[in-house]
Amino acid sequence: GRGMPGGEGMGTGMRAGAGLVLGARARLRWVHLILGGALLMPYFLLAQVVVGVWSGRGNVFGSTALTLASYGLSLPLVAATAVFGLVRPLSAGAVRALCGVPDGRLAEGPARSWAARGRTSAWWTLHLGVGAVLSGMSLAVPPMAVVLIALPFVSGLRTAEWGTGWFGTGASPYVAPLLGIGLLGGLALCSAGAGALLARMAPVLLGPTAADRLAEAEERAADLAVRNRLARELHDAVGHALSAVTLQAVAARRVLDSDPGFVREALAAIEDTTRRTVGELDAVLGLLRDADPARADAAPAPTLAADLDGLLARTRAAGTTVTAHQDPGPAGNWEQLPAIASREAYRIVQEALSNALRHGTGPVELRIAVRAAEAGTPRELEITMTNPPGPAAGPQPRTTGGRGLRGAAERATLLGGRVEAGPYRGQWRLRAVLPLGGGSR
Template sequence: MSGWWGAKGRAGGPRPWAGRVLGPRARLRWAHQILGGALLMPYFLLAQVGVGMAAGGGNAFTSLPMSLAAYAAALPLAAVTAVFGPVRPLSVTAVRALCDVPGEGLAEGPARSWAARGRTSAWWTLHLGVGAVVSGMTLAVPPMAVALIGLPFVGGWREIMLEAGWLGGGTDPYAAPLLGLALLAGLAGAAAAAGALLARLAPVLLGPAAADRLAAAEERAADLAVRNRLARELHDSVGHALSAVTLQAVAARRVLDRDPAFVREALAAIEDTTRRTVGELDAVLGLLRDGDPARPDTAPAPTLAADLHGLLARTRATGTTVTARQDPGPAGDWSWLPAITSREAYRIVQEGLTNALRHGTAPVELRISVRGGKAAGHHDAGGRDAGGDRDGRQDRDGREDRRDRELEVVMTNPQARPGSREARTTGGRGLRGAAERAALLGGSVEAGPYGGGWRLRAVLPLAGGDR
């Protein structure tokens, strides 16, 4: 039936206006207006009491002037209540379901600013006010139209309608059906016009304000930041582990018969690598599932201070020669580093080693040093830290000195021959992730050809303290 009413251009079919007035969209909008009339009823009943008291006890249901006064008094009451938060989500839901308005043009959630609340109040008042008028017409017009259409065929209706004032004394009873049909057409046209008006004004009054757009942009940025962080963690931990395990397995297979000791060492390294990676993967999946990066049942994030030695050992177990130079000290005591710097520096070193394993050739040279100021971790003859007291705490001079210091990570290795399977690309997800990690700390990452080989250089400021 709806397809018949909405048909256009068919031979013998209805005119296009019929679909706009009685089609599925028009009927849904009509229902939306009736919903508005129902929502106005509590305000109308409350206003009726006030109008009746002001009029000395009259009944607004039996007096048209009092009904109009109660209707006029109910609209400000509706406008006041519309400033509360749930009104806009309720209105947006109804508009999307019944008014055929695209959801992109409507705001999400409660109104945040007074300007948005004012527009919501205007919409709420307009919807309820128009809906009440259309609802009243919907209740009153159809019975009257049916009576007019049946007037020539039902005896006694003329007298009843004359007594009710619906007809003049000289009205031709056979013209009454045309009047009834005109009333029905007028009702449908009025409902369709009101529905189109509300649909046009909905994006204007319920659309997102500047504060809503800003909140949505911040939410998208936060979501993107979390997704990028997860992507970096998965790429660095799982990607490095797979590269290392692949090379360890290949090296073990090549010397399986000649060097059983090396094979045992490679298998032990594979076992250790996979065990650690499973723990890191569980931590990342826990963050993805629960949004909690600090669950007690997940492994802590690796750091330069605690895990660099194991990372270098697992890389060397692949048969790759790695020469590491660290300042302060040959053992690389990085326990004094801020926690976030230690974590991000470890991941950057891990990414550099992963790239060397995938695309480069041995040997790999790694240098980690502190530039500028006094490097913490150096002790004088009395055991005092060069930047603090005997307990390793920074004094005033040490804290000020940290602002000028930077952690520098430089990794170089020969570049694979152009055109070979291992030939290096100009940078992928891993290098972008390393650059993002450095940018979080206010540092930078450079990677590219250097002196006939390949160099990765990261500079991380040490200001900011532990986090």
């Protein structure tokens, strides 16, 4: 009874070893090697022609030396063709499917640098070179092993011309089956070892280089920047609209019986706000579905020149007094602003008014002015909004998350500007400064 645990451990070890040599993964890696051998054949046939012309012999298969020379000449041809970028994704795909290498350890996409192409060339040569050797063994060893295993039982095999040799000199034919089984076992071991070697080398030669990691990080950063911009657009458009519509509806309800004219204006403002917001929401959701950065940059967006007056009118329709001071500079209008500055400035003003509607308790004063360029400084667009602060924060946490002010700061930062928000002389003030260029150096 005491010997059973050791016996069970030995049996488990034998099963594990057999799984490594004959298991499903080992068989898939053998298929991967056979594919490598098949891919080498065009190179080998071309090299065979060259060697045949050089040696003066039309058929090099009759000479082991010329066959090996053709094989050796085919490998530089393999290495040369592997510099094409698409070889790496094809190889990586085959490795994932057949060698059991996880995705994260292999590079995505074509090789971008010469260092990556060199590593891919080394992998391509290794795969096809080792695969060709194993393919030859897989073609030659099984028939030979079958003959050896059947030799004691089929007399015709022992008397055949090609069978007279070692076994025709008095050696026992009953040794032949052991040799045949040994050949099959050796083939399985060679296949498992070669497959394991390629699986180990794949992350080294097909793994991402520093250039690949940098390019991937840049792609992720670009995608994140686009998504952040769309998130800001969605937050600013929908958040402002909901705040404005809520306050307009509340104001209209309070004077429903006493001031029908104001109610009509409020309902018209609600209709206009919701219609515009539905259009902006549909545009942003369309861009999110397409995930196209070029379309995101070209998407229409409100600007100071075209939409500021409407924004102020809708805010006033909610019952909030808004005093606006506009100084576009010598141009006399906002149409002379750079398009991106006009667009981002509109969103910053919109967010400032949204905060005033949600958290303020009194009239709003808004100043938008273009500062002339001075020595060493560019022209700047300055936005300042002040209003009385709301009541002190209660025990309930704030539900807006501060995303609006953070989004306004991100908009300004993208243009090289800045946003400041906080208490100022008993008021709440938001101040944004956006460079416009045109300064003297």
